[in-house]
Amino acid sequence: MHHDHYVGLPSLLFYYVQTGADLTKLKIIGPKNDVRRIVEKAVEFLEIPKFWKNAGMPAIIETEGGDTFETEDMLFETVRSHHPVQGLCYRMTDKNTGKVICATGDTAVNDALPEFFKNCDALIHEISLGCKENTPGFVHPSGHSTISEAIKLASEVKTKKKKKYKLNTCSC
Numbered sequence: 001m002h003h004d005h006y007v008g009l010p011s012l013l014f015y016y017v018q019t020g021a022d023l024t025k026l027k028i029i030g031p032k033n034d035v036r037r038i039v040e041k042a043v044e045f046l047e048i049p050k051f052w053k054n055a056g057m058p059a060i061i062e063t064e065g066g067d068t069f070e071t072e073d074m075l076f077e078t079v080r081s082h083h084p085v086q087g088l089c090y091r092m093t094d095k096n097t098g099k100v101i102c103a104t105g106d107t108a109v110n111d112a113l114p115e116f117f118k119n120c121d122a123l124i125h126e127i128s129l130g131c132k133e134n135t136p137g138f139v140h141p142s143g144h145s146t147i148s149e150a151i152k153l154a155s156e157v158k159t160k161k162k163k164k165y166k167l168n169t170c171s172c
Contacts, residue, residue: 083108
């Protein structure tokens with residue numbers, strides 16, 4: 001829940017209120033220490049109560065690593081990321097199809113991730129460190145991952161959907 005991840009939130013909320021949607025039907029899930037403050041600041045920035053008096057406020061679901069949240073159609077599971085600020089990794093299961101999408105957000109190598117992401121249909125993994133190579137066991141202090149670490153994790157968790165990329169810009 002830092003700026004490069006929530007910068008689109010005001011645009012999303014603005015779209016909702018411009019179309020006359022009731023914000024109380026929107027659920028925003030995020031890290032307990034930050035999500036409420038970020039949503040409230042976005043609402044304040046847009047001056048929603050001033051211009052859209054009946055728009056309401058989105059439901060805010062505060063989560064910590066290990067928490068789960070369910071809707072009629074989806075199951076959201078969380079585990080803590082390895083990052084300098086509080087962050088979460090998500091496992092999202094569509095209850096109707098059984099399809100599972102996992103997302104790391106910002107995180108360095110994390111021993112909890114292989115089991116948490118096991119047998120997912122798709123894995124979205126950040127690679128902010130690009131082709132930088134870390135020595136085995138080294139955790140970068142920035143709390144981010146390399147391409148090699150993302151590929152290794154995808155192999156370990158047996159991700160069902162695989163796409164091969166030819167990387168011409170580095171030796172990964």
